[in-house]
Amino acid sequence: MRKTTRAALLCVAAALSLTACAAGKGGGSNSGAAAAPGKDDKITLTVWSNYSDREYEEVTKALNSFKKKYPNIEIKHEGAQDDDKITAGIRSGNPPDVAMSFTTDNIGSFCSTGAFQELKPYIDRDKPPMDQINEAVRSYTEYKGNRCAMPMLTDIYGLYFNTDMLSAAGLTKPPSTISELLDYAKKTTKKAADGSIEVAGFLPTMMFYNNRPQIWAPFFGAEWDKDGKSALASSPGWTEMFKFQKDLVDFYGYDALERFRAGLGQEYSADHAFHQGKIAMMMDGEYRTAFLKAQAPNIKFGTAPFPVLDSKKSELQGVGFTTGTIMGIPKGAKNPGAAWELIKHMTFDKETIVSLANGIKNVPSTKESLSDPNLQVDEQFKTFIDLAKSGKLKGNPVTPIGDAHIKAVGDYATEWQSGKSTDLAAGLKGVDQQIDDQIAKAGK
Amino acid sequence: MTATLERVDVRRTAPAKGRSRARARNRFTVLAFMAPAIIGFVLFFGYPLIATVIFSFTKYDLINPPEFIGLGNYTFMWGDKLFWTSIENTLWFVVVVTIARTVFALGVASVIARLKSGVGLIRTLCYLPSLAPPVAATLVFFMVLRPNGGPLNKVLDFFGVDSPLWFSDPSWAKPGVTAIMMWVCGDLMIIMLAAILDVPQEQYEAAELDGAGPIRRWWHITLPTISPVLLFGIVNSIILALQLFTQAIVAGSAATGSADPTGSTKNLGYPQNSLLTFPTFLYQTGFRYFDMGYAAAMATVLFVISFAVTIVLVNKMRKSSHAEEGGPGA
Numbered sequence: 001m002r003k004t005t006r007a008a009l010l011c012v013a014a015a016l017s018l019t020a021c022a023a024g025k026g027g028g029s030n031s032g033a034a035a036a037p038g039k040d041d042k043i044t045l046t047v048w049s050n051y052s053d054r055e056y057e058e059v060t061k062a063l064n065s066f067k068k069k070y071p072n073i074e075i076k077h078e079g080a081q082d083d084d085k086i087t088a089g090i091r092s093g094n095p096p097d098v099a100m101s102f103t104t105d106n107i108g109s110f111c112s113t114g115a116f117q118e119l120k121p122y123i124d125r126d127k128p129p130m131d132q133i134n135e136a137v138r139s140y141t142e143y144k145g146n147r148c149a150m151p152m153l154t155d156i157y158g159l160y161f162n163t164d165m166l167s168a169a170g171l172t173k174p175p176s177t178i179s180e181l182l183d184y185a186k187k188t189t190k191k192a193a194d195g196s197i198e199v200a201g202f203l204p205t206m207m208f209y210n211n212r213p214q215i216w217a218p219f220f221g222a223e224w225d226k227d228g229k230s231a232l233a234s235s236p237g238w239t240e241m242f243k244f245q246k247d248l249v250d251f252y253g254y255d256a257l258e259r260f261r262a263g264l265g266q267e268y269s270a271d272h273a274f275h276q277g278k279i280a281m282m283m284d285g286e287y288r289t290a291f292l293k294a295q296a297p298n299i300k301f302g303t304a305p306f307p308v309l310d311s312k313k314s315e316l317q318g319v320g321f322t323t324g325t326i327m328g329i330p331k332g333a334k335n336p337g338a339a340w341e342l343i344k345h346m347t348f349d350k351e352t353i354v355s356l357a358n359g360i361k362n363v364p365s366t367k368e369s370l371s372d373p374n375l376q377v378d379e380q381f382k383t384f385i386d387l388a389k390s391g392k393l394k395g396n397p398v399t400p401i402g403d404a405h406i407k408a409v410g411d412y413a414t415e416w417q418s419g420k421s422t423d424l425a426a427g428l429k430g431v432d433q434q435i436d437d438q439i440a441k442a443g444k
Numbered sequence: 445m446t447a448t449l450e451r452v453d454v455r456r457t458a459p460a461k462g463r464s465r466a467r468a469r470n471r472f473t474v475l476a477f478m479a480p481a482i483i484g485f486v487l488f489f490g491y492p493l494i495a496t497v498i499f500s501f502t503k504y505d506l507i508n509p510p511e512f513i514g515l516g517n518y519t520f521m522w523g524d525k526l527f528w529t530s531i532e533n534t535l536w537f538v539v540v541v542t543i544a545r546t547v548f549a550l551g552v553a554s555v556i557a558r559l560k561s562g563v564g565l566i567r568t569l570c571y572l573p574s575l576a577p578p579v580a581a582t583l584v585f586f587m588v589l590r591p592n593g594g595p596l597n598k599v600l601d602f603f604g605v606d607s608p609l610w611f612s613d614p615s616w617a618k619p620g621v622t623a624i625m626m627w628v629c630g631d632l633m634i635i636m637l638a639a640i641l642d643v644p645q646e647q648y649e650a651a652e653l654d655g656a657g658p659i660r661r662w663w664h665i666t667l668p669t670i671s672p673v674l675l676f677g678i679v680n681s682i683i684l685a686l687q688l689f690t691q692a693i694v695a696g697s698a699a700t701g702s703a704d705p706t707g708s709t710k711n712l713g714y715p716q717n718s719l720l721t722f723p724t725f726l727y728q729t730g731f732r733y734f735d736m737g738y739a740a741a742m743a744t745v746l747f748v749i750s751f752a753v754t755i756v757l758v759n760k761m762r763k764s765s766h767a768e769e770g771g772p773g774a
Contacts, residue, residue: 083732084731084732087506087507087731087734090506090507091506091507106732106734109505109733109734113505113506113507113508113734114507114508115507115734207700207711207714208700208701209700209701255609258591258609258612258613259591259592259609260592261612261701262590262591262592262609262610262611262612262699263590263591263592263593263594264592264701265701266698266701266702267701267702331507401733402732402733402734403732404733407712411713411716411717414714414715414716415716418614418716420716434525437520437523437524441516441520441735441738442735443503
């Protein structure tokens with residue numbers, strides 16, 4: 001018995017020491033700015049991104065433009081690398097030199113844990129023109145003053161409308177307020193004799209396509225937090241947003257709406273509901289213009305800023321939601337000095353930004369490139385360029401809990417729209433509590 | 445003829461000096477033969493298990509060294525709504541998937557065992573789905589069960605039956621995933637088929653002479669004879685249900701119109717967290733929210749539950765095998 005106890009204790013002790021070793025691992029620290037590479041240093045920079053196919057080719061081309069400045073640096077671009085793989089790379093001590101993340105959801109975690117190195121020493125040393133970057137874009141690339149990432153182009157969201165469908169309903173211009181959107185949605189909806197939906201004017205189903213709380217919130221003036229606490233219940237914008245959503249769900253009938261929605265195609269396929277003429281209006285990013293032209297050339301569409309809450313029209317007009325790809329130097333990166341030079345190039349080099357923006361149809365992330373004559377701007381894309389220039393962009397709410405706060409709101413929204421939850425005020429308070437508890441637990 | 449093995453008592457036969465040497469050599473030989481298994485067990489089971497328990501008492505973000513927080517993760521778990529939802533969902537799957545999968549596999553195996561011709565082809569056809577990758581199988585099911593234009597619902601509509609919304613409806617999403625799990629149960633079906641074919645024919649003949657019909661023969665002969673295999677099938681299905689992950693993520697993600705078949709955190713559990721299984725929530729917490737300490741606490745709880753279930757089932761298995769051998773439990 002004594003022997004067994006001793007053996008068990010020995011095992012636990014061994015595991016403890018191994019655990020401590022493993023947990024402490026994770027590559028080098030980031031004290032100060034690493035020196036820029038010399039002109040004769042032979043370096044291969046590894047870049048991880050989640051791009052694929054055509055977009056991967058365009059981004060690789062943009063990355064290789066760095067070789068004009070540093071012919072001695074080779075770029076090894078590896079696509080299909082999501083945040084999980086980046087984290088695993090950092091954890092195992094084999095991260096890339098530059099990591100690109102598709103989502104800004106994890107920026108709070110990346111910055112607060114040190115997974116992405118602090119860029120302040122580099123910025124202080126090189127003084128790049130930070131004021132070239134839009135304030136909202138700057139805010140979604142840092143957490144509590146710790147800048148650990150830089151933007152690579154941005155996505156801006158607005159209203160897409162099928163011009164033929166609006167015309168057929170006698171509507172000559174896109175809606176500019178939420179009440180107009182509700183009215184337009186009803187007018188452009190077509191129902192069959194049995195009550196099933198043939199065409200939905202506007203799909204109000206939360207968590208479907210780009211109907212996401214963080215994307216809708218700015219247009220209702222909904223605030224995420226106040227004095228460091230989640231403020232959904234006390235911000236009237238959220239209540240207005242949920243009421244609008246429920247009004248439209250009730251107009252369609254939840255079952256009919258779900259039956260219609262469940263038959264719609266996937267977001268980036270040619271079967272997308274807007275491409276198929278099954279919805280008249282929707283919320284989407286600027287990149288959709290390219291998809292529509294490639295996959296549904298017969299659909300006549302227009303774009304406009306997304307309608308805003310009637311009672312806050314003057315305050316909110318011209319507002320837009322923005323998010324985008326972020327770049328950082330992971331903890332333990334082997335060539336941090338060269339990695340910073342590449343990130344700087346991708347963030348501030350006007351020619352590269354404009355060429356890449358034209359290639360993948362994203363909005364440039366610096367002010368000067370927004371006005372560059374080489375930027376290809378057609379009538380539909382112009383809406384998003386104008387929104388970018390408006391100075392009223394809102395970014396993703398940044399927290400240390402990833403996108404748990406967005407999921408909490410989304411979960412509640414799906415309960416609300418189904419009629420499972422009927423007490424909106426109590427529901428929002430519950431969501432506030434859930435978010436606060438999680439942030440308190442993260443303690444960062 | 446019987447062969448008996450006698451343990452040679454070294455203490456009586458060997459001289460005092462050589463006794464300890466022989467014993468040491470004996471131990472070394474045993475250990476040398478067991479070494480690969482022991483090393484593998486310690487490295488891939490013992491260490492991760494103990495490390496998980498240790499991490500469960502820490503705040504650990506995967507990047508920085510863990511920070512001891514005592515029972516913090518466990519107390520948070522108590523009030524975490526999503527944790528309890530995931531437990532509830534997983535228990536649902538444990539009960540329903542286990543029953544559905546075992547009964548379905550047994551049913552198919554029993555039918556195939558009675559077939560006179562085309563056995564090879566039908567057996568192969570029934571086994572093939574289990575080879576399909578889980579992501580592909582789920583996406584195929586998603587397309588087949590699609591409420592608006594899916595083949596199954598077209599058939600239901602033809603007969604005037606209101607088709608369910610499957611993966612878009614929280615009350616149908618779990619049955620939808622259960623259907624996938626039943627479809628891919630070919631491996632279990634093959635094992636059960638082998639067990640059924642292994643039942644001695646004489647027993648059936650004797651029962652037939654006694655006037656037992658096919659149902660009585662199946663109930664009183666087939667079922668008791670294959671009970672160890674049946675129990676294996678139940679244990680196997682419970683483990684499978686406790687680990688349900690890919691199908692839940694892919695089905696939920698596809699139902700939101702997401703282009704990412706591997707799922708995004710925003711869609712995990714969709715619709716209305718009805719597909720938020722315990723492993724899904726654990727993965728999300730550990731690898732997407734960087735809260736490995738909490739995920740480790742959840743894994744510890746899952747381990748304790750699985751361990752308890754396994755002990756109960758193993759005891760039951762032992763009792764049933766005792767009963768079969770006419771032991772005390774008979």
